[in-house]
Amino acid sequence: MARDDAGRGAPTRRAFTKYGVTVALGGLLAGCTGGDGADPDSSAPDATGSESTATGSTGDGSAESQTADDADGSYAASISPVGEVTFESPPETVFTRLTHHADMAFALGRGDGVTALHAPDYYDGLWNQYVERLPGVTLDWSGLYSSWEPDKEKLYELDSDVHLADPAWVTQLEGWDREDIDEIGEHVSPWFGNSLSDRHQEPAEGWADGYRYYGLWEQFEIVAEAFQERERYEALAAVREDLLATIDERLPPEAERPTAIMIAAADIEQIYAYTLSNPGFLTSHTRPLGPRDAFEGDVESGTVVDFETILEADPDVILYLGGMEPGTDMAGRRAAFEEDPVGSQVTAVQNDRIHPQGARYQGPILNLFQLEMTAKQLYPDEFGSWPRYESGPYPEIPEGERLFDRQRVADAINGAL
Structure with a gap:
C-alpha cells in the first residue's frame, strides 16, 4: 500500500524488522564504459565462486551472518555493507534490483514474492528457459517493476518485506543518498544485499570501511539465514558440492584445456x-x-x-552471453561470424563452437545450470557434448549425462525437504 508524506514521521508496521547497531555502507556504480557496462548483462535489450574478502583478505568460509533467536522469536542476520x-x-x-538476488529469493521459495527486478520481462524469459527443466517448478517475473533505477516513492508503494539489494550501490544512482536509504530502511523495510562482490568493485570514498566481498554461494548462505531457510540452502549447496566434485574429478590438465572468450x-x-x-x-x-x-589478460x-x-586471440571456444534468451537469434549470431571474411577464420567458428550462455548476474539456480552447460561446451569429451543450440x-x-539432479533442485525450491 502506498504511503503519503504525513505517514513518514515514525516507523510504520515495518517495525517488525529493524537495523542493528552495526552498519557499514559502501559502493560504486560502474558506468557503461567503466568496466562491465551499465547493464548487469549487456545482452539485455534495455541495457545501456569461491571468494570472500574484506579489504583484501580471501577465503571461502561459512557465512558471516550471525543468527540467534530471541525469546520473542526474533532473530538477527548480518551482511556487508x-x-x-x-x-x-x-x-x-x-x-530486488539485480538478478543474482532475485534468483536467491527464487531458490528459497520466494519466487512469487519478488516485487521488482531489473528488466523483468527479459530475465523472466531467460530464467524460464532453465526452469523448464525443473519438474513442478514455475516462475513468473513478467510485468514486475523494473528497478534498475528505482524510484523512492515506488518502494513505498511496493511495501516489500525486505530490500534484497546493495544500498551502497543504490546510493550511486541519481536521486539517492544515504538519507534516502535510511528512510526506506526505517519506514518500509531493511536493505539486505551485496552487489560489489560481482567483480570486486572498489567502494566509493567514505563507504569502503569494512566492505566485504562474498562468493556467490557464501552470500546465498547469508541470505538464507535472513529468510530462515537453512534447509533449502543446505539442500542446494549439497547439489553444488556434488557438481563441483564431478568437475574436479574429470577436469583435464591445464595444458590440455581449450582457449576461450x-x-x-x-x-x-x-x-x-x-x-x-x-x-x-x-x-x-x-x-x-x-x-x-x-x-591472455590483454x-x-x-x-x-x-x-x-577476436581472430588475433583465435579462441577454441566462444561463449555468447544472452544466447539462451528466447528473443535472441543464436543462428543469426553464428551466421554473422561465418559470413564475415575475418570472423570466419576464427577457430571456434570453423569448428562450430560458438555456444550460448545465460547471464553473469546469476544466483544459485542459474549457476548450477551454467556450470553444467559450460562444462559440456568446453570439455565435451569429459562431460558429454552440448547440443547445437x-x-x-x-x-x-539425457539423464545419464546430467551433471546434477534436477529433482533435488526442484524439491529444494518447492520445500519438499
Missing part, C-alpha cells in the same frame, strides 16, 4: 568481451572450469572488440 538486521519474522515479499552483443557491430576468471561472482560458472583465456572485462581482435528451453540432457 548493511551490518546486522533483526527480523521478527521471515520476509515474504522481496524487492566470453562475449555479448545485442548488435554484432559492438561486441563486448568479458574475462573468465577474474575475482567475483560474475565468473562463478567459468572460474571452476579453468579454461585458458584466449586474450583485454579488460567490458572492452569493445572487433572481429580482428539455436532456440527453445535449456536442452533436455
